[in-house]
Amino acid sequence: MIELSGLTKRYGEKVAVNDLTFTVRPGIITGFLGPNGAGKSTTMRMVLGLDRPTAGDVRIDGRHYHELKDPLTYIGALLDAKAVHGGRSAYHHLLCLAQANGIPARRVHEVLDTVGLTAVAKKKAKGFSLGMGQRLGIAGALLGDPRILMFDEPVNGLDPEGIHWIRNLMKTLAAQGRTVFVSSHLMSEMALTADHLVVIGQGRLLADTSMARFIAENSRSYVRVRTPQRERLLDVLATAGIAVAPGGGEALEVDGDKAEAIGELAARHQITLHELSPQRASLEEAFMQLTAESVEYHAHDGQPAAGPLPPQGQAQGQAQGQGQGQRPWGSDWRKG
Amino acid sequence: MSMAATQVVRSEWTKIRSVASTVWTLGLAVVVTIALGMLISALSKSEFDTMDRQDQLTFDPTFTSFAGMSLGQLAMIVFGVLVVANEYSSGMIRTSLAAVPRRGTFLAGKVAVATVLALVVSMATSFAAFFLGQMMLGDLKASLGDDGVLRAVIGGGLYMTLIAVFSMGVAAMLRSPMLSLGILMPFFFLISNILGSVDVTKKVGRFLPDQAGSKIMEVVPPLDDDTPYGPWGGLGIMVLWVVAALLGGYLVLKRRDA
Numbered sequence: 371m372i373e374l375s376g377l378t379k380r381y382g383e384k385v386a387v388n389d390l391t392f393t394v395r396p397g398i399i400t401g402f403l404g405p406n407g408a409g410k411s412t413t414m415r416m417v418l419g420l421d422r423p424t425a426g427d428v429r430i431d432g433r434h435y436h437e438l439k440d441p442l443t444y445i446g447a448l449l450d451a452k453a454v455h456g457g458r459s460a461y462h463h464l465l466c467l468a469q470a471n472g473i474p475a476r477r478v479h480e481v482l483d484t485v486g487l488t489a490v491a492k493k494k495a496k497g498f499s500l501g502m503g504q505r506l507g508i509a510g511a512l513l514g515d516p517r518i519l520m521f522d523e524p525v526n527g528l529d530p531e532g533i534h535w536i537r538n539l540m541k542t543l544a545a546q547g548r549t550v551f552v553s554s555h556l557m558s559e560m561a562l563t564a565d566h567l568v569v570i571g572q573g574r575l576l577a578d579t580s581m582a583r584f585i586a587e588n589s590r591s592y593v594r595v596r597t598p599q600r601e602r603l604l605d606v607l608a609t610a611g612i613a614v615a616p617g618g619g620e621a622l623e624v625d626g627d628k629a630e631a632i633g634e635l636a637a638r639h640q641i642t643l644h645e646l647s648p649q650r651a652s653l654e655e656a657f658m659q660l661t662a663e664s665v666e667y668h669a670h671d672g673q674p675a676a677g678p679l680p681p682q683g684q685a686q687g688q689a690q691g692q693g694q695g696q697r698p699w700g701s702d703w704r705k706g
Numbered sequence: 707m708s709m710a711a712t713q714v715v716r717s718e719w720t721k722i723r724s725v726a727s728t729v730w731t732l733g734l735a736v737v738v739t740i741a742l743g744m745l746i747s748a749l750s751k752s753e754f755d756t757m758d759r760q761d762q763l764t765f766d767p768t769f770t771s772f773a774g775m776s777l778g779q780l781a782m783i784v785f786g787v788l789v790v791a792n793e794y795s796s797g798m799i800r801t802s803l804a805a806v807p808r809r810g811t812f813l814a815g816k817v818a819v820a821t822v823l824a825l826v827v828s829m830a831t832s833f834a835a836f837f838l839g840q841m842m843l844g845d846l847k848a849s850l851g852d853d854g855v856l857r858a859v860i861g862g863g864l865y866m867t868l869i870a871v872f873s874m875g876v877a878a879m880l881r882s883p884m885l886s887l888g889i890l891m892p893f894f895f896l897i898s899n900i901l902g903s904v905d906v907t908k909k910v911g912r913f914l915p916d917q918a919g920s921k922i923m924e925v926v927p928p929l930d931d932d933t934p935y936g937p938w939g940g941l942g943i944m945v946l947w948v949v950a951a952l953l954g955g956y957l958v959l960k961r962r963d964a
Contacts, residue, residue: 418804421963436807439710447804453797455725462724470717470805472709510801 371396371549372417372445372518376426379412379573386412388573389426394551396517399544401564401581402553405661409573410553411449414522418447430518440471445518446511451503456496460487460506463495464513473514481509500527508539518549525559537563557657561585571661588656593624593632596645606639607632621645714806714815722789722819731785732823735866736831739778743835746773747842754846766926767848768858771839775862775923776895778831779869779916782824783890786873789820790955791883800964809959817874817952824870825863832862854925857937861922864941869894872915872948878955881962919944 372394379387387409394400404410415421417428419435430438430445438444454463464478482488485505490498495506504524511519521540525533540563544550554560560567560581567584569577577584594617597603607614607624612631617623624632629648636643722728750770754762793799806812836859840847848855877886894916901911911917912933921933921940935943 415800415963418800419807420800420803438807440713441807442805449800449804450797453799453801455721455792455796455798457725457727458721459724462720466717466720466724467801467805469720470713470802472713 371431372520372551373429373432374413374417374426375428377413377416377423377428378425379409379416379421380424386573387416387423390570390573390575391426392568392575392578394518394549394568395566396549397544397547398565399540399550399552399563400566400568401560402551402568402570403557403560403564403657404553404555404570404576406555408555408570408661410555410570411522412573413570414447414449414520414551414553417520418445418449420449440473440514442467442471442473442514442516444514444516445520446514446516447520447522448504448507448511448524449520449522451500451507454495454503454506457494459492459494460498460509461491463506464509467510468513471514477513477515481512484512485509501529501532504528504532504536508536516548519543519551521550521552523553523555525554557654558652561653569657569660576660584656585653588651589653590625590651591627592649592651593627593629594645594647594649595622595624595632595643596620597622597636597641597643599641602639603636603641603643606635606641610635623649710806710808710811711815714811715819717805718816718819721816722823725792727788727792728785728823731781731788732827735778735781735785736827736834738781739772739774739831739866740835740838742774742777743771743839744774744842747771747839751843751846760929764926764929765846766924767840767843767846768836768855768925769923770843771836772832772858772862772923774835775866775920779866780891780895782828782866782870783873783894784887785824786820786870787877787883787886787890790816790874790877791881791886794881795883803964810956813878813952813956813959817871820874821867821871825867828866828870829860829863831866832859835862848925852925854937858923858925861937861941865919865922865944868919868941868944868948869916872944872951875948875951875953875955879951879958881958913943915944915947918947 374390374392377387377390378385390409390413402410402413412421416423417430417435428435435441435445458466460482461478464481465475467473468475468478479488479491482491485508487502487505487509490502495503498506504527508521508524511521519540521536524536524540528536540550540552544565552563564581567577567579567581568575595603600620600622603622604614610631612624612628615623615625627648629646633643633646635641636646747767747770750765754765757765793802803809803812806815836850836855840849850856850859873886873890876890877883880886880889898911898914898916901907901914902917904911918935918940921935922937924937927933933940
């Protein structure tokens, strides 16, 4: 379990992380989503005690990072795959980390095997591809067999096979009851892996919700209809009380799962349809809408992005308010 | 030693022995110090008869065999700088501090391991430079049993070690190998020598770490020697510099984000 409370990081006037409060729970994959520069990496560095918070607190299983004895056995992290001395072999890199935390050397061979680097264990890390470097970083995270794992953009720059491997690895780790906290700037990636979602923008918390709920609230479903008898269909739908919006080109869009009703109405009135297809708005669009709002918020408020920020209640209120269905995220996604 | 400290020392030993820079920096320090010392000793012997009377009287065969240290110490500086600053230039520091979040323990472990290694290499180098240098000096040679000679030879090993440790402290403060080398190399190779040889700045220059520290390698003092400290006093001044550098490095590591 990772608990953040009021976590804040300022660099001079610039606020990188602003009053983040949320909990990363065990047994599930928690996705940490935000555009580039939203403060994800800074937050993760503060979790590991690498950067000192300006205000607030992070605790790992109730303790500060520096209070953990042999921290790699509590929490393993992949922050930057390049944070390795290039002149050192993969084996020695992992060995020095293991020794620092009293982890037996045989564990080094085990994790090298797990990530598939046994064959290049004696090779210098500077000759590694991005994917191999990523695997070495993950080996380091797994070294202490920790209950908590944290990965910063683990699939960045990986080939499809590597991406597939990391997704499965994270799912396996979570299924073993471990806490898995993974960041990404890609909604599509999170939708495939995460069970829970924490979204930040400009360092502020925008959402803290289950993935299922986020999908339900944000993936607006609609039906795309194309017909050569456009005016007649519009009349028929209007009579039936079904609202229609113009789609791209000559297509029409009808909110909700009304494909069957529309098909039956068209048949009854002998209207030819060229297309009748149920659609879902992408989560990526919902995410962009959500984070764009955080940018807009600053602009509307007349404050510069780096200026003083509103109290925490507003960020949370926004997330909670949406949870109560007052204004679903992305409900106005087409306006943009 | 506590468990945690033992673990850090083992880890740092793995780190230091698994990179090529350790071998080539220390190897260079050994070879350059010994070889240049032998060369200068040989030249001194062949030119001894042409020296004036005063130089002949104050000729210091022990100190002459350590002449290679002026160049060999530069390799020790590179060793000290790379041991610490490579953590920063590679980004390894974040991985290291995630494994050892107590920064004082981390730095102490790293400096301790590198210092012991530097001490072993430096002592061996100092003794080798002395014996091989004396060999080149022929009948001008000093013997280890002569007054002050053993102190000078051991002191030579301590001097080289302290140069490396001072560099570690500076590198921990500056957190960049290029910046650290860019300051330390010209300082020890040029500036300190210039300050020490000009009369006006000499009084300040002789309190610099290398000028003060190298006093311990002297057996026969120059005729007009007015240095306000003895061999061990000089080494003490150098130790103060080293302690200050390490303290500065510790404070920077403690306070700054990694």
